Structure formats: C-alpha cells, structure tokens
Amino acid sequence: MFRPAMLFLLAASAARAEPPLSPEALLRDADRSRGGIETGVTWTVDLEAVEDGVATNRTFLVKARGTDALSEALAPARNKGEIMLFNDRALWFVKPGLRKPVSISARQKLSGMAANGDIASTNYARDYDAVLAGEDLVDGEEAWRLDLKARAKNVTYDRIRYWISKKRRLGLKAEFLTVSGDLFKTATFAYGNRMTTGGVEFDFVSRMVIADAAAAANVTTLRFSAPKAEEHAPSIFNVNNLAR
Amino acid sequence: MGLAGNGCKSVPFEGVGVEPQAQARILDHPVVHATSPDLGRPHTGRMLAAAADVPGAIGMSAGLARLLGKPKVHDQITGSAPLAMPDCASPGVAAQLAADANVQLAAQSWTGSLSAVDGEIVNLFDTPLAESQETMILAPLATLQQLFDTDAVTRVAVWLHRDEDAAAFARDLSERLRAAGLAAEVRTWDDDRVSPYYTGTMAMLGSVVGFITLLVGTVVALSVLNAMTLTILERTRELGTLRALGFTRRTLAGLFVREAVLLGTLAAASGLALGLAAAACVNHADIRLNPPGIPGTIQLLVHPGPALCATLAAVLLPVVAAVTWLAVRRRTRESVVVLLTDAAS
Numbered sequence: 001m002f003r004p005a006m007l008f009l010l011a012a013s014a015a016r017a018e019p020p021l022s023p024e025a026l027l028r029d030a031d032r033s034r035g036g037i038e039t040g041v042t043w044t045v046d047l048e049a050v051e052d053g054v055a056t057n058r059t060f061l062v063k064a065r066g067t068d069a070l071s072e073a074l075a076p077a078r079n080k081g082e083i084m085l086f087n088d089r090a091l092w093f094v095k096p097g098l099r100k101p102v103s104i105s106a107r108q109k110l111s112g113m114a115a116n117g118d119i120a121s122t123n124y125a126r127d128y129d130a131v132l133a134g135e136d137l138v139d140g141e142e143a144w145r146l147d148l149k150a151r152a153k154n155v156t157y158d159r160i161r162y163w164i165s166k167k168r169r170l171g172l173k174a175e176f177l178t179v180s181g182d183l184f185k186t187a188t189f190a191y192g193n194r195m196t197t198g199g200v201e202f203d204f205v206s207r208m209v210i211a212d213a214a215a216a217a218n219v220t221t222l223r224f225s226a227p228k229a230e231e232h233a234p235s236i237f238n239v240n241n242l243a244r
Numbered sequence: 245m246g247l248a249g250n251g252c253k254s255v256p257f258e259g260v261g262v263e264p265q266a267q268a269r270i271l272d273h274p275v276v277h278a279t280s281p282d283l284g285r286p287h288t289g290r291m292l293a294a295a296a297d298v299p300g301a302i303g304m305s306a307g308l309a310r311l312l313g314k315p316k317v318h319d320q321i322t323g324s325a326p327l328a329m330p331d332c333a334s335p336g337v338a339a340q341l342a343a344d345a346n347v348q349l350a351a352q353s354w355t356g357s358l359s360a361v362d363g364e365i366v367n368l369f370d371t372p373l374a375e376s377q378e379t380m381i382l383a384p385l386a387t388l389q390q391l392f393d394t395d396a397v398t399r400v401a402v403w404l405h406r407d408e409d410a411a412a413f414a415r416d417l418s419e420r421l422r423a424a425g426l427a428a429e430v431r432t433w434d435d436d437r438v439s440p441y442y443t444g445t446m447a448m449l450g451s452v453v454g455f456i457t458l459l460v461g462t463v464v465a466l467s468v469l470n471a472m473t474l475t476i477l478e479r480t481r482e483l484g485t486l487r488a489l490g491f492t493r494r495t496l497a498g499l500f501v502r503e504a505v506l507l508g509t510l511a512a513a514s515g516l517a518l519g520l521a522a523a524a525c526v527n528h529a530d531i532r533l534n535p536p537g538i539p540g541t542i543q544l545l546v547h548p549g550p551a552l553c554a555t556l557a558a559v560l561l562p563v564v565a566a567v568t569w570l571a572v573r574r575r576t577r578e579s580v581v582v583l584l585t586d587a588a589s
Binding site: 049051056058078079082093094095097098099100101102103104108109110116239240 | 247249251252253254328329346348349350352355356357358359360361362393
C-alpha cells in the first residue's frame with residue numbers, strides 16, 4: 001500500500017535535482033563576462049607592467065565580435081596605431097608603415113607578464129577542453145575548480161587551472177601551467193563593470209592581475225574600462241584590409 | 245631574434261646587423277679574396293652594399309627563404325604588381341608568395357613592445373652551419389636598430405692588418421676603455437667565447453695535423469737513413485781508400501754529411517717548387533667540397549705559408565744531417581782492410 005506514495009516521493013525528488021553540471025556551460029558563462037560575446041563589444045585596456053622594478057604603461061582599444069577581435073594601441077605615443085587582429089585563433093600584428101601584417105603568436109609576451117592573448121576577448125569554451133576537478137573557496141567565495149587543456153597549439157596557454165564562482169558564474173582566479181604542469185603565472189579577476197547585451201545586464205571584467213610564479217614582484221595589471229555593446233562591421237576584422 | 249613573416253605564416257629568425265659598406269670593404273680585402281673567396285658572399289642577388297637603392301634591403305639564408313616561400317630576390321621579380329595579402333587557404337598560395345621578395349620582421353624591442361619592419365630580400369646566401377641555414381638574416385645595422393628600437397650595438401669588430409697583433413692590441417684597447425670609464429669587454433678573434441666552433445675545430449685539426457706531421461717526419465728520417473745506409477754500403481771501398489790515404493773518421497763523416505745536406509737542400513727546393521705548382525693547379529681547378537654539416541659547397545684551397553715552408557726546411561735539414569752522420573759513423577768504425585775488401589761494394 002505504500003508503493004504509490006514511494007513512487008510519488010521519488011518522482012518529486014528527481015524533479016527537484018539540479019541538472020548535471022556542464023564544464024562547457026560554466027566556461028561559456030565565465031567567458032561572457034570577459035569579452036566572449038557573439039555580438040559586437042568595445043572596451044579599453046590600461047596595462048601596467050612592473051617587471052624587475054621597471055614599470056611600463058600601455059593602453060589599447062579593443063573591438064570584439066564573436067571569435068574576432070581587433071586591438072589598437074592608443075598609448076604610449078610611440079606605439080600609437082599598432083594593431084593586433086585576432087581572427088579566430090590566428091593573430092596578426094601591423095603597425096603604421098608596415099606593408100603587410102605579420103603573423104604572431106597569442107602566447108608571445110605583450111608586456112610584462114601579459115601575453116598577446118590576454119588583452120582581447122576570452123574564448124576558453126572554444127579553446128580548451130574542460131574537466132570539473134573540484135570545489136574550493138577563493139577569497140571566501142565558493143568556486144568550481146576546472147582543469148583546462150588546450151585544444152590547439154596556437155591558443156594562449158597549454159593548461160589552465162580555472163576557478164569559477166558557483167554563485168556568480170564568473171572566473172575568479174586562474175593558474176597558467178606549462179605542458180608539463182608547472183605553474184608559471186597566476187591571475188585574479190575583478191568584475192566592477194556592468195554591461196548589457198540583448199537586454200541582459202551582467203558583470204563585466206574590470207581588472208586582471210597577472211603575477212609571475214617565480215618572481216612575486218613582477219606583476220602586470222590590466223584595467224578594463226568603458227565596455228559597451230557596439231556593432232562592428234565584419235570588414236574591420238579582415239586581415240586584407242590591414243595591408244597598406 | 246624575432247619572427248619573419250610572409251603574410252601567411254611567421255618563422256623564427258636570427259638577425260645579424262652590419263654596416264654594408266664596411267662589410268663590402270672587408271670582403272674585398274686581398275687576404276679574404278686569396279684565402280676564402282666564398283666568405284660572406286651571396287650565391288644569388290647582390291650584396292647589401294650594392295643595394296642601397298632598395299628600401300629595407302636584407303639578405304636571407306636560402307633555407308629560411310625556402311620556409312617563407314620566397315625563392316626569388318628583388319632583382320628577379322619581374323613586373324611591378326602592387327603588394328597584396330596572399331590568400332593563404334588557396335591552392336595557388338605558393339605562386340602568390342613567390343611573386344614578391346617582401347617579408348616582415350617582427351621582434352620584441354628593447355623597450356618591451358612588439359615591433360616590426362619591412363624587409364626586401366636582395367640576396368640569398370648559405371650559412372657556415374646547417375643549423376643556421378633556416379634562420380639567418382643579414383641586414384643593415386640601421387634596419388635592425390629600427391626593429392629593436394635601439395641605437396646600441398652588441399659588438400664592434402676591429403680588423404687589424406696583422407692577426408698576430410690582436411692580443412697586444414686587445415690589451416691596449418682594454419686599458420684605454422677602462423681609463424675612459426667604459427665597461428666593455430675586449431676579446432680577440434681566437435677567443436673561444438667569441439667563436440667556440442672555430443677555435444674548437446682548429447684545435448682539433450691542429451692535433452690531427454700535428455700527429456700526421458710526426459708520422460711523416462719519422463718516415464722521412466727512416467727513408468733518409470735507409471738511403472744513406474745503402475749509399476755508404478755501395479761506397480765502402482771508397483771509404484776504405486780515403487781512410488788508407490789518411491782521412492780521419494771525422495773528416496769522412498763531415499764529407500758525407502755535407503753531401504747529404506746539399507742533396508737535402510736541393511730536394512727541399514725542388515719539393516717546394518713542385519708543391520707550390522701542385523697547390524696552384526688545385527686552386528686553379530676550383531675543386532668544390534661539400535663538408536658534412538655545412539650547407540652548400542666551399543672551394544678547396546691550398547695555401548702553403550712561407551713560415552710553414554721555412555719551418556719544415558729548418559727541421560728537415562738537421563734530420564738529414566743527423567741520420568747521415570749515424571749511418572757513416574757506424575761504417576767508418578770498421579778497419580781499413582775490412583773496408584777495402586768489402587764484398588758488398
């Protein structure tokens with residue numbers, strides 16, 4: 001006589017259970033707040049690198065759309081007009097006067113501890129295979145820990161240990177590892193910006209602090225400001241239009 | 245170090261910046277022409293010093309040019325089609341890349357930012373090592389200084405009239421620079437920190453040649469001893485007659501030693517003449533070698549130096565005199581009767 005009641009309880013419990021957690025969905029959510037947005041978006045990055053006691057400052061205007069991004073140097077004056085174009089995973093560099101763009105690597109050092117791939121939009125969901133590796137507290141906030149492995153050789157990092165907030169679904173911290181698993185730099189993220197696309201308002205990255213694992217004094221800070229949704233013509237992401 | 249790009253892909257390069265006119269003067273020096281005519285010369289195109297009219301002129305190792313799909317130099321490009329970005333995904337991309345001699349050089353500048361300059365390939369060359377054949381670029385110093393955003397240089401090379409002056413000059417220059425408050429290191433051309441491959445190779449070749457010289461010297465000494473022993477055996481009765489006439493053993497030994505030294509001098513002179521003639525024939529024949537680990541070929545050149553010839557002659561004549569004296573001394577110890585009745589002569 002208890003059988004129908006037990007079946008009812010089991011059915012109710014199944015209905016309440018959370019759907020299985022998908023690392024890819026977590027990454028997509030975290031990517032959105034770091035520029036991985038299908039529609040057009042524009043922001044400014046102020047980069048301050050302190051390396052071996054010497055500080056350098058640079059400013060970039062970044063325009064992104066889907067898997068493409070275009071970063072234009074605004075300061076210092078000697079670098080003004082230099083452009084880095086991200087076409088999917090390919091990266092091109094061109095400066096005023098250069099007759100053709102030159103293919104460079106996203107892994108190449110941009111300034112201080114920042115690689116070229118750090119300033120433009122983040123597409124970890126596209127570039128990495130993710131495995132849910134555990135749960136940790138990051139600055140008192142509960143977070144999922146994901147192990148990311150590069151899907152291709154031309155992405156910015158080989159392996160990343162990435163913490164995503166359980167509540168906010170934002171990337172809180174990252175440890176960048178070599179192929180052999182050695183830690184070589186860490187990054188923390190803050191989300192002081194707000195942004196709206198498609199009628200949805202969400203947190204947007206405002207600061208990324210990258211520290212050298214071998215020399216704690218070598219720190220590079222990227223400050224992201226003035227993010228706004230903006231339509232960009234596909235032609236600005238066409239490498240042929242960069243040639244003189 | 246940096247990246248050389250062709251509009252489709254980039255590959256690493258190692259660049260050397262030179263003053264084109266100074267490089268041309270050095271390579272045109274008679275000593276360089278005589279001893280290493282291939283040194284630093286491109287096999288295709290013109291030297292940097294002759295390409296001042298080409299903006300961004302650079303020389304490129306043949307292997308690197310192959311990797312970048314740039315088989316032609318500036319002078320071999322016909323027509324004046326405007327530069328276009330190649331369609332890297334198209335099957336005809338190789339022809340598009342080969343249609344110009346333009347490349348881009350990118351590198352991290354000394355100020356820490358990414359920099360790039362245009363390069364126009366005006367010559368192709370082979371490097372001295374297979375390891376560098378796919379990486380080397382030779383460019384005017386000003387081009388690389390622009391790329392690396394600096395007015396500094398890694399080193400200044402001083403070419404002396406006589407290489408043997410290098411050590412003394414280095415000491416003097418070092419003291420002067422120190423007195424002027426400049427923290428510069430001065431190193432000579434044979435310092436293994438400057439050219440470890442050269443000094444290591446020459447040390448190994450020196451050991452091999454030294455051992456061969458020892459073997460050849462021993463063979464020469466034994467040959468002379470053998471020849472003089474046979475000569476004296478054949479002339480035993482002559483020795484007996486001279487001894488009977490009152491010649492002392494010492495006088496006889498002196499006679500034979502002087503004769504041997506005279507013959508040795510004539511042999512050395514004729515050998516030297518024959519050797520120089522053979523060397524001239526070898527040099528004239530333009531025999532090309534393809535040594536292991538070296539891209540391209542080098543010309544086999546034989547240049548016997550005057551110092552080497554004089555040293556060999558100076559060693560040869562005492563050896564001839566000594567072995568002759570040994571051979572004569574043994575025979576003249578016999579009595580006059582034995583010498584006169586010797587059946588061998």
